[in-house]
Structure formats: structure tokens, C-alpha cells
Amino acid sequence: MAEQGSDKVRDEFLSESQEIVEQLNRDLLAIADACLGRDPSTEGIRVDPDLINSAFRAVHSLKGLAGLSGVERMLHMSHHVENLLDALRLGKVLLTPHVLDLLFEAIEHYQLICAEVADHGLQAASPPSALVDDFVNRVNRSANTAAALVTKPAAEPTAGDFDLDPGLVAALTEYEEHRLKENIRTGKNLFRILGSFPLMSIDVELENIKASLKPVGEVIAIVPGSSGTDPECIDLEVILGSPHNSSAIVGAVGNAPARVMQVARRNTSPASAASIHPSDVQSSGPVNPSRPPVSVRGTTGSIPQVTVKESQQQVKESQAADGGDGDGDGGGRQEQGHSLKSVSQTVRVDIRKLDVLMNIVGELALTRSGMQVVHDELRRDRVRAELARALQDELRALTRKLDELQAGILAVRMVPLQQVFDKLSRVVRRMSREAIGKDIHFVVSGGDTKLDKLIIEELSDPLMHLIRNAIDHGIEDQQLRLARGKPAAGTVAIGAEQRGNHVVLEIEDDGNGIDTQALVQRAIARGQISEDQARDMTRHEMYELMFLPGLSTRAVADETSGRGVGMDVVKTNISRMAGIIEVDSEPGHGTRLTITLPITLAIIQALVIRAAGRTYAIPLNSVMESLMLDYKQIRTIERREVITLRDQTLPLVRLEDIFSLQRPLDMPEPRNGYVVVVALAQNRLGLLVDDLVGQQDIVIKSLGKTLQGIPGIAGATELGGQQTALVLDVRAVAEEAMPRISEVA
């Protein structure tokens, strides 16, 4: 019992930390993006402070989580990374590429810790690790040395240049003060936005106003305004730094019940110290009559006094909002609008629970067919025809709702590909740092395309491999690229797009292209094809060679891409998800890999057929067409059965031969039947079947641990009336039936 309890704690720890680490990764990637093309040598890089804040919060949450779950190593590491991020957002440390690398490295340590916890439990990650200690030391060194580098530029404007009340400045937290100085230093205009907000809806109103101000500037601080007259309302003052003038700010505030004032500069030329008359800047939008009137108090330059009482109250609130982590170093981390309430509206669900739900839907559908049978029975009875009609109506409604339920559950299983793309971005970033002489421009598109969670999980490793291949084997050295007239930085692009019930992923690089001759030579050398076969091969057949086991065009294996053991595994993994991978390449110009995947594995359209007295389902995505056939038309070539279809020879396969099925004694050899034409890469194959039962949506189910992996069988499905049918793995059947093709395709 105790074990189960700790398992649950571990699972929750893992799923929560994974989510936060993913968020941290996204923040860091966004920061890294913002850094692109800037010269970091002297000033460090300035990025949206919200990104740094978000990263800071993520690490802070990880720290809290680690403390709660007793994962000492993560706690220890988070504490120091948090300090670094804190110093970063307070401007004590400059954002250099080195610092960014350290932060990315933190993600890897987090993942290592999570993996260890997943494998060996929460306690496993408690003892100190030399790896993490070394990392922490480097983090601390970086935090300290970088701090020394920061010099205060002399002749820059300071807070004193602005007509700001010292009392107000004193009430700011260290971080807010830093942001205020930063805005002043970079020559921004300062604005005060005064508003009175009803207590009932203050959080919503504040979020709204923050959101509308975000595009025009930076919200430096939100402080309580002068005491209001209305006890139901609270006066707040937003301090905003913005490069824009006051009219832009007024426009941004829009209809919100707030007033905008620009803070005048002191001691500056009259031209720049454009003090604005209140009437110019008062929000001109109509004020919602249900809201209390805006308190118009104070004019430009006269700052409302922030009483000590109010600022104490603010500190109290912030501490409460900070989750009371009580580690004492919380200075400067109070965040306005930061509450204990979870921001995200999502629920994490174990995918197996969704499988259970999906099973229930399937059973409901079967129950429904049972009811349909009852209905049909009922309809034959003239007396009860009326009742039958009513039942039919109800059944129709039930069908509709079942369809909606099924679609709803499927929608829950869908997750955006961006999750995978983020991981890939990180790998590319690291590789391009490590791979000497290669600069990689990684382009991602279509990250919002959604796929079944199970497919996404299975997809990360193959995609990772393909991207690594593209960088290692595809993109040339910079010198060679320049010599070929290409840009020094190689481009690797990954894009996703939904087409009907499929998602198409394209991985493209502008590198070497595939050397087909080298592939062919190696395949011959390894005895995988004969020279005769090689002579007849089309270009596409040659590309397909790279999916043969053990074939790599590189003589030397390297750390990242290995020895060419990968491509056949990639292909197997993708076919396991009922996907297809195709290759196209232009020598010297690049390679494009196209992966087509079904959106979900849970429900597919299938053609139900009968052969040798058995019923099978064939996934419709592999069926090109089906046609009737008089068996007299069957010819043989080298004892293999074929027919001629539209002037092309179509090889035939009988399921009873492949699966060694005994035809029932009372079932004579048929004289005619059907051919189901399936596609296998560039080749086609005809499955000879006795009868077509029809087309229907099926839920594919695993045969279980013992029976899964039988070649040619993808799974099973329920057809109703307690009847199950096997779902064919067409690709495997075809590969087996035509070894010649499988070697090539």
C-alpha cells in the first residue's frame, strides 16, 4: 500500500516536473531566438523581461516541487539556477551565450534527474551527484564573474531625472526598481495609469489592462493608488515604460476605466519634456456605467502619496501569493497577479484512461447495433410498428451522440507537434554548437498540427534521428558550402501539415543530397542486392536502399548519428504507426523526407474482407482500389500469380498462402473473387480475397503482449455480435509476399 502511494507521488512528480521543464525549454528557446543576430560581446543581450521571468518562475516551481517530493538533487540545483536567473532579471548578470548555454544545460540535468526518478524512484535522486555539483559550480561562477562585469554607465539618465515620487520608488521591489531603471536607461517614456477597480473583478480587470498594455510597453510595477472613496473599489497605479507617446498608450488602454499620465522628465530640454495636459490623455472611451467613476485625483507631476500602511499591505499580499516558500531569499521575486490558483486550465490524464473510455464507446456502439437488431425485429410486427419508429428515432439520436463522444475523446488524445519540435530545436542548437564548421539554421513550421499522443511519443526518436542525419550527413562544411555558392549556414527545416485524416511531416535540408551510387555500391558490397538488380533500379528504388539494415553511406561512424543502424529502425517505427516515409533528393542541393501518418491510431477506416472462410480488416489507407476478378484471368510468371491491370502487371497474393490457412472443407475453391490493390512504396500488389464485406470505422486493438508482433497482423477489432476480426498489416504481408520488393522498397 505504501509502495503504491509513493508510486503515485512519483508519477505526479514526474508528470508535473516534465510539464514545467517543457515550459522552461520553450522560454529558453524563445530567449535564444531573441538573441539571434545580436552582438553579445559587450552589452549582453536584451530580451523581453517576461521571458526571463517565466523561466525564473519555472525554475522556482521546480524548486518547490523538488522540495515537496524530497528530490534533493533537483532542489539543490534549482536553487542555484534560480539565483542565476534572478541575477539575470535584476540585470546583475548579462545574458551572454555562455549563460544561455548553462541554462540549456540545466534542462538536460533536469531530464537526467527525472529519468533517474522514473527508473529508480524519488529517493534515487537524493544523494549528491558530481555531475550536478560541477554544473552548480559553473552556474555560481558564471553568476559571480558576470556580476563583476556589469558596469554602471555614468552619463545615463536615472530615476532622479523623472518627476517620480521617492516614496513610490521606495515601495518598489528590487526587481521592479531594476526594470524602472532599465527603462529609463534605454530612453523610454514613463507613464502612470491610474484606475479604480471593483474588488469583485480586480484580477480580471488587471489582467485585461496588462494584456492591452503589453504591446505598447512594459508594465514595470503595479502599486496601490491613493485611498479611494468607494469601499467596493481599489485604486491602483500601473507604471509603464514605453517607447511610444501618450496617445499610443491612451489608445491601448481603450475603454478600460483608467487614466493615463506621462511622467515628466526633469532637467531636460523643454522639447522632450512634453508634459501633457490631463484633458489630452484622459481615456476618451465610454466608461461602463456599471463601474464606479474613475477617481480623478492628482495632476501631472503631483504624485499621490503611497502610505506606509498600503505598502505593507502590498508586501503581505505578495508574500501570500509567493506560495510562502519561506526560504528567505525571496527579495525581488514578488510578482503582481501571481496567485496560488493554477493559471493553466488543463488536466493531465493518463492515456490508458482514455483507452478505457474509447473501449467503452466501442462497446456502446456494439450495444447500439444490438438494439438495431431488436428494432428490426420489432418493425416486422405490424402491431408494434409505431413503437419501432419511435425506437428508430431514439437510435438515430444515440448514434449521433456516440459519434460526438468518440470525436470528443479523440480530440482529447490530440496534442500539438510543437512538443516534439521544441525537443528537436534543443538538439539542433546543441549539435550546431558541437559540430565544428557547421552553422545550422533550423526552421520549424506547423507546430500546432495535432496528432494522437501515442503517435507523438513514438515519433520523437525517429525525427531526432532524421534531423541528426540531415545535420551530420546532409549539411556540408561551411567551406564547401561557400564553394558551392550556398549560404554558409545550412538550413534544416521541419514542417507539419494536416491533410484529411493524415498528417504530413516534411524534413528538408539544403545539403549534399543523397549519393545514390555510394548507396548502391555498399548494398552490393554487403550482398543485399545483386549487380543485376542494381542495373534495373530506378532512382527512388535506390533511395529506398538507405532503409536497409546496416547500410550507411559514411565509412566512419560518429557519435551523433552512429553507424547507420538507424534508418531501418526509423522506417520500422514509422510503419508501426501505419505511416509511410518517402525520400526525394537532388544531388548537391538537398534532401527531402516526407512522412505521412494517420492522425490517430485509435480509429481507422477499414475494408472488411473474407478469405478462406475468415474475416479480416484491411486499413483503408493502404488500399488503392478493389476490383472483381474472374480467376480465369490469372496468369503466372515464374509460378507467381499475376493479372494485367491497365497494361501493368500486378502480382497477386493469396492470404491462405501467406498465413497457411486451411480452406474449410465445405467451401469449394471459388471461381471468382476480388482483388484488393494495395500500395507498397512505388510498387503495387493485389490481395486475392473471396468477398468484400464492406467499409467501416474500426477501433484497432492490440493482441496483447504474447501475440503482438506476429508478422502481417496489425491488431484486432470487434465487429459486433461478439465477433472479432484480425486487422492486416498490409505492408508486412506485401514485404513477405515479394521479397524482391522488400529488398528494394
Place this chain on the structure above:
Amino acid sequence: MAQASGPSPVYESGGRHPTGELRLQRDVLTFHIAEEEYGIGIEHIREIIKHRLVTEVPRVPGFVAGIIAVRGQVMPVIDLRQRLRMRTAGLSPKSRILIVSRPAAGHEVLSEEERERFGLVVDRVNEVVRIHEIDIEPPTVLSGKESEFVEGIGRVRNEVEESARREARFGPGMITTEPQRIIILLDLVKVLSFEVMRSGRML
């Protein structure tokens, strides 16, 4: 459709006891195959269903009759006669499929839902009996081929007290046990362990 719920509250989940933990007695579901009476610990039995259409699966050993779906879950069905190397028999109205879950192997910790399920075709289901550990002999008394699936040979004591207790527990109307009744206790782990054809190309 009889349904056996969860493990017996009296005992640890049975079958194998690598720890050598002391169990005084165990509850066993008995059933007939040919002329012999076999038993499986009731903690492994999930459900007993009437025989239904089994879908044949290619490329599996002959004793795998195929698959069925029970409450949405697909599972292999094993013809226990063939598994025990006996001649297969036609179906009779008394044929049943025992739905069992694979006992945990070694130290693996699996929840009931995560365990793989199997259907076992038997000729006839008999009853649940309680067998004392001291009445179980090791399978070495047999030298026949089937001993590879036998965990032990159990003897049911024919005591009045015993049948009264059983009647109290399982309700009246139970068949009175014959003297010297022998029950062959199956080693479920071994019965459920087998390989199917997997081409190297597929893996």
C-alpha cells in the same frame, strides 16, 4: 456467467512463492479436461464465460485457438487440452472459457489492469475447493510429459467438517467430494508462457 472477484482475502496471491512464505491452505477452482480434474488458484480467475466464437490467428502454436474480446479487451484463447498435449475435443455445451490474468513474474509489480489476460478452454467447470498445503505433493510423483505444467498434486480431504465449512462458504448444493479426490494443480505461468512466430525483419 459466473464472476470471480479479486484475490482471496485469506491468502497472498498464490501460484508461486519464491519467498517460501507459509500458506496453510488455498482455494482452487477445479475443472475437467478429459477424465482428469485440474485446478487453478481462484486468485488468478477473473471470469468464466460460455464458449463463444474464437477468431483464428495465424502463425501461432496449435494450442492457441485464437482470440476473443471480452469487455473490449482482446486476449489469446488457449485450448488447454492441446496445451497439455492431449487430443483436442469438440465443443460441448459444458465447455467454458476461464478468463485468467498472468501471474506476476519475479518481482514485477503490475496492477490488475496491466496484467495480460488469457482465455483457457476447459471441458467443464467443477467447483471451488480448499486444499491444505500439507495435502499437496510435488509434481515429481509424475513422470509423464504433462508434468512440465504441473505445480503439484492436491488431495481433497473428505471430512464432514470440511464439506460443512464449504457449504457455509459457497452455499448449499455442492457436490460431496469422492474419497481420495485428486486435483492436478496447474502452473499457470508455464501454461501461459510460449512464443509465437516473429520474423526478424519485423523487429
